[in-house]
Amino acid sequence: MSGQNLIENCAECSSGWKNFQLLTKSEMLLINQNRYEATFKPGEVMLKQGSPTSNALFLADGMAKLYMEGLKGKNFIMSIGLPGMLIMGPGAYVNSRHTYSVAAITTVHACFISFEIFKQLVRVNGEFAESMIEDISSKSLKTQIRMVNLAQKRMSGRLAEVLLYFSNEVFNNDEYDMILSRQELGEMTSMAKECVVRILKELEDSGVIYSDSSKIKILDKERLIEISDKG
Amino acid sequence: MSGQNLIENCAECSSGWKNFQLLTKSEMLLINQNRYEATFKPGEVMLKQGSPTSNALFLADGMAKLYMEGLKGKNFIMSIGLPGMLIMGPGAYVNSRHTYSVAAITTVHACFISFEIFKQLVRVNGEFAESMIEDISSKSLKTQIRMVNLAQKRMSGRLAEVLLYFSNEVFNNDEYDMILSRQELGEMTSMAKECVVRILKELEDSGVIYSDSSKIKILDKERLIEISDKG
């Protein structure tokens, strides 16, 4: 991790959070004055679960995994952090502790913004507050849906769901690099790594996907959606 | 369900939402003018998943189950709704649809408050907006923790967790009426009803709880917490 500012200012940042558009010029300036940048190498931990939520995090580029550290050292990967996303757990407004850890998957260029400034703007700018609620709500909704799926789907359904997640929400492409290891895919779907391997193979054998250890190609999306939906 | 106003006004309602205290008198009046009451019998559906979020819901008294309707008609019970809670899913700020259904467990006297009014107040009153974010965040945090537990704990851990939930958050008592059927306990812990029965029996046999079909008594809380924590 190294920290020199490469981004001129937030207003012109191509990876900026869309909700910042609701801020006035002076509010935007405030944000810009209370941020710092840092670069992380793959694998480096960017935010640690349990640590104080002094900053909100944005990625200028690269990808990160957001994961909760659960029982017996087992992790649970909740989602992939991407440029343009506000990365701030619900703990910020509950106990001032990060709810989850964040670790770089690729090289990540990140921007930390003072959470106090955030809070301040929420109180002052109603539109911004509303957009903040929308952002939090949207994440909460995803978590709820994820929870039910986790509770009700069997392994193949859960894995299909995650493969679609990468296609639709991470890469916007039916062919993509599998940036997670089998172990990590398991941590995302609540399955053992061996089972991930087996189900990927099943999906490949039945012509739904092509898969090698580092690439996924969705060949029959209809079918994959069906597998995900039926559970 | 019948609807005549039994509550004089929100400001003096003993089951009122604590965040309403942040509103001015005139704002409170606005709330009070845009609400209606209704009484539900046990089992009646109060809010239906997918329907428009035209109102936020409060319980004046009684209990309700908040549940998502998932795959193959299987429900997933997320939590128990109680007096004093704002019952409004994240969908309100995402797609204007209720994320979950709510059904009365006991006889419930409920209060519906126009969601438009809510939104309006959020934009105008910064403190209220912040308290709203706190409320949503707190629910989101609970969902996340629940999700990880669901993903990582085995049956006995999940059931122990729910028994503690009833004790600590619903009844504030180590002895309580089990208001959910075995089937419903299964819908809350993602287990088959037969397994609920078996694990309750195990817990009883090992002296951790007393249990009959309608009552639970926690005899060894330490141990129950341990079972919940270890998964």
Added chain:
DNA sequence: ATCTTATCATGATAAATATCAATTATTAGA
């Protein structure tokens, strides 16, 4: 290039959980 280490893959087995079938309470109505 070669060594080392981590990941991936596969079969065999064990453990956890769900389903099925049948029986016994309980509860709600008539």
Added chain:
DNA sequence: TCTAATAATTGATATTTATCATGATAAGAT
């Protein structure tokens, strides 16, 4: 109170998933 319906319970069995052991590949380091 009696009866019908619903929920709880139990045992047997099937299914799903995890673990263990081991070898094969791939990726990094020297």
